[in-house]
Amino acid sequence: MHDWLIVGAGFAGSVLAERIARERDERVLLVDKRDHIGGNAYDGLNADGLMIHRYGPHIFHTNAKPVFDYLSDFTAWRPYEHRVLAEVDGQRVPIPINLDTINTLYGLDLNSETLKAWFAARAEPVAEIKTAEDVVVSAVGRELYEKFFQGYTRKQWGRDPSQLDKSVTARVPTRTDRDDRYFTDTYQAMPKHGYTSMFSAMLDHPNITLALGTDYRSLGRAARDCRTIFTGPIDTYFDTCYGALPYRSLRFEHVTRDVAWHQPVGVVNYPQTEAYTRVTEYKHLTGQVHPRTALTYEYPAADGDPYYPIPCPEHQALFKRYERRALNERQVWFVGRLATYRYYNMDQIVGQALATFRRIEAQVPRRDGRVRAAAADMAATGAA
Numbered sequence: 001m002h003d004w005l006i007v008g009a010g011f012a013g014s015v016l017a018e019r020i021a022r023e024r025d026e027r028v029l030l031v032d033k034r035d036h037i038g039g040n041a042y043d044g045l046n047a048d049g050l051m052i053h054r055y056g057p058h059i060f061h062t063n064a065k066p067v068f069d070y071l072s073d074f075t076a077w078r079p080y081e082h083r084v085l086a087e088v089d090g091q092r093v094p095i096p097i098n099l100d101t102i103n104t105l106y107g108l109d110l111n112s113e114t115l116k117a118w119f120a121a122r123a124e125p126v127a128e129i130k131t132a133e134d135v136v137v138s139a140v141g142r143e144l145y146e147k148f149f150q151g152y153t154r155k156q157w158g159r160d161p162s163q164l165d166k167s168v169t170a171r172v173p174t175r176t177d178r179d180d181r182y183f184t185d186t187y188q189a190m191p192k193h194g195y196t197s198m199f200s201a202m203l204d205h206p207n208i209t210l211a212l213g214t215d216y217r218s219l220g221r222a223a224r225d226c227r228t229i230f231t232g233p234i235d236t237y238f239d240t241c242y243g244a245l246p247y248r249s250l251r252f253e254h255v256t257r258d259v260a261w262h263q264p265v266g267v268v269n270y271p272q273t274e275a276y277t278r279v280t281e282y283k284h285l286t287g288q289v290h291p292r293t294a295l296t297y298e299y300p301a302a303d304g305d306p307y308y309p310i311p312c313p314e315h316q317a318l319f320k321r322y323e324r325r326a327l328n329e330r331q332v333w334f335v336g337r338l339a340t341y342r343y344y345n346m347d348q349i350v351g352q353a354l355a356t357f358r359r360i361e362a363q364v365p366r367r368d369g370r371v372r373a374a375a376a377d378m379a380a381t382g383a384a
């Protein structure tokens, strides 16, 4: 019999399974209703032998050395700096908006200093930056907001940026230099042999039993009656008793093209045209050498698998009701993007899972009855 039940074999569930199995020497039953490990980061070869990400492009980047070091125990890395072009007014220009974006789009010859003044002349002051619209309009003005952000965001989220929290568009900065990287984090790399291979190494431990294609609700009472880590949607854990928490979904169209290359960079965004938001060409990300090329088109959808929590005050209030209930659930820890209803990247989820492990270590006696002193100290000083 197992000591822990972990629901969900994505980053949150797999990191905790690995930590508990290896560090605490306790037995874990890890279940996922999908037929594979890795959650949304799952990747693998398609029928044409090309590496693709089943649930859309996953690019690893972080400033957190402990997170990078932890994952490095399970994978080697391929350095990769992500670049994205946006198709705007019939031209492909860098996004995040930078010096080259403006010079190309408007046929100008600005430098970083004159671009600052150019933005300042267009920016609309906003008393308090609250929404995803405010963030952009207050930095670069309404015209660029409409060209690059309004259409894309309406497509992606099914609502106007004015109805979304500022954190959504704040993910994409504005630059006055020529840096055309999507991220500026210290560590930017892809798992050398893919995410699934990294997850396999993480879960390769005799204390971990995997049950794929298994909804935890189908388990018998005995299997469920133990310490539990839940990484699925928090509202489903409580049978949506306060109403369904909204998540945004996507439909992925995966295609192979009979050409070596389709586009000059890993991702091209379509803020003004097309029903899809972006097109990914995986060979840029993976470095795979192949005569053909694999692409994914992302079509946003209201229904389907829950991929994105939708950040806005009303949904946060509903989440808080579930969170309050979750606090009363003894022996259950809620971790991950769906269970904590946070628009988190992979590295943030790994950080959250590692922090949860430290809390568990401080609170839950191991089988030998001892709480780990170091973890207890850490919790006492607030470091956990």
Ligand code: FAD
Binding pocket: 007, 008, 009, 010, 011, 012, 013, 031, 032, 033, 034, 038, 039, 040, 041, 055, 056, 057, 058, 059, 060, 061, 214, 215, 216, 217, 231, 232, 233, 250, 307, 308, 335, 336, 337, 338, 344, 345, 346, 347, 349
């Ligand atoms: P998940 O990966 O969703 O895992 C939860 C698991 O729980 C799922 O496998 C699910 O099947 C399982 N589950 C749910 N309910 C049950 C149940 N009742 N019984 C059994 N199992 C259940 N992050 C980045 O850092 N960089 C990127 O480039 C990036 N790109 C992304 C692109 C897309 C299109 C999406 C959707 C996300 C992207 N992310 C990216 C975010 C990243 O996917 C998440 O941060 C991370 O995968 C979350 O891990 P998780 O374990 O919390 O959740």
Ligand code: UDP
Binding pocket: 086, 095, 148, 149, 150, 152, 153, 156, 168, 169, 171, 172, 269, 271
């Ligand atoms: N966004 C946009 N235009 C772009 C890129 C991003 O409007 O060309 C907005 C959009 O609302 C998007 C958000 O910024 O959902 C965050 O973008 P990111 O690329 O981080 O999205 P993710 O990779 O998480 O889907």
